[in-house]
Amino acid sequence: MNFEWKTELETGITGLDRQHKQIFNCISKFFQKCDEGAEAEELEQLFCSLDTYTREHFSYEENMQRYCKYPGLDEQQKQHALFLGDLNELKSFVGGNGTSREVTLRMKGNLIRWFNRHINLLDKEFVNFFNRQ
Numbered sequence: 001m002n003f004e005w006k007t008e009l010e011t012g013i014t015g016l017d018r019q020h021k022q023i024f025n026c027i028s029k030f031f032q033k034c035d036e037g038a039e040a041e042e043l044e045q046l047f048c049s050l051d052t053y054t055r056e057h058f059s060y061e062e063n064m065q066r067y068c069k070y071p072g073l074d075e076q077q078k079q080h081a082l083f084l085g086d087l088n089e090l091k092s093f094v095g096g097n098g099t100s101r102e103v104t105l106r107m108k109g110n111l112i113r114w115f116n117r118h119i120n121l122l123d124k125e126f127v128n129f130f131n132r133q
């Protein structure tokens with residue numbers, strides 16, 4: 001699974017792009033540390049940052065959408081909630097007694113796939129709407 005941030009993921013709205021990149025880097029670092037067999041404490045800290053950045057971003061984005069009465073807000077909220085569900089699943093094994101490489105790879109794949117799809121399909125659709133306002 002390719003982890004590099006690609007410029008094609010940029011939406012052109014600096015605030016959103018900065019937050020997306022921050023979350024992306026956080027996912028990348030988290031799984032890199034998993035591969036390196038980092039201590040649970042370090043993984044917990046990284047998970048905490050990932051969780052915080054993600055929640056901050058979703059609420060920032062949803063507020064923007066609410067403010068400009070974006071008709072796709074419901075769908076965005078549903079999708080955001082799904083991602084938070086995946087993060088919760090990740091959390092359950094961060095504090096546990098380790099995880100298998102198989103589980104880590106699956107989680108990594110899910111998060112990155114979701115992220116790429118979500119930005120390319122939904123967030124970019126919103127940005128098109130926003131730019132037409």
Ligand SMILES: [Fe+2]
Pocket residue numbers: 061076080118122123
């Ligand atoms: Fe979004």
Ligand SMILES: [Fe+2]
Pocket residue numbers: 016020057061119123
């Ligand atoms: Fe977003």
